[in-house]
Amino acid sequence: MRKELEEGRYRLELPVVIRMLVDTKCLYTVGEGMLIHTSEGFHLTGCGGKLEYRQSPVFSYSLNADYFWYELGDMISIGDMNALYYCFPKTAGDVVAKTRLAAEELFKMQRQEKQRLKTICQSE
Numbered sequence: 001m002r003k004e005l006e007e008g009r010y011r012l013e014l015p016v017v018i019r020m021l022v023d024t025k026c027l028y029t030v031g032e033g034m035l036i037h038t039s040e041g042f043h044l045t046g047c048g049g050k051l052e053y054r055q056s057p058v059f060s061y062s063l064n065a066d067y068f069w070y071e072l073g074d075m076i077s078i079g080d081m082n083a084l085y086y087c088f089p090k091t092a093g094d095v096v097a098k099t100r101l102a103a104e105e106l107f108k109m110q111r112q113e114k115q116r117l118k119t120i121c122q123s124e
Contacts (some may be wrong), residue, residue: 001101005039005103010102014036015088015093019072021079023097027086035076036091037108042078044085046104053078053085057106058114065096 004010014035019027033046042055055078064077066086073088074096089095 001098002109005082005102005105008039008053010038012099012102014087015090016044016046016076017090018044019050019086020090021084021112022082032090033087035089037102039109041106044078044087053083055080056108057103061098061104061107063102063103067096 001010012035014042016033016035017029018031018033019029021027030051033044033051036043036045039057041057042053045051058078058098062082066075069075069086076087076089076096076099077084078087079085
């Protein structure tokens with residue numbers, strides 16, 4: 001996974017059903033959209049252009065993702081303190097594990113780059 005990221009070959013572009021958690025009452029189905037994951041992080045769009053959410057690779061070390069989550073299906077969850085977006089892939093395939101690994105590797109790579117730059121600045 002790391003080699004694919006370093007070479008710039010990793011890209012997830014996935015049509016998804018979007019559900020949101022905005023309170024403790026319910027998981028709301030809000031529509032369909034597109035989940036994109038690259039070295040820039042996550043980008044979720046959908047709901048007829050009403051939803052756009054971006055999440056940096058350094059936002060979190062880990063990714064909330066699961067298989068056949070509560071019997072609804074495979075799920076990738078991103079979000080912040082305002083809302084959690086539960087993205088259910090509309091296409092078959094094992095994207096959950098790969099996305100989780102990619103998110104963790106991107107976090108490590110970004111942290112390592114930040115540390116490298118810090119070291120360079122301190123030595124000047």
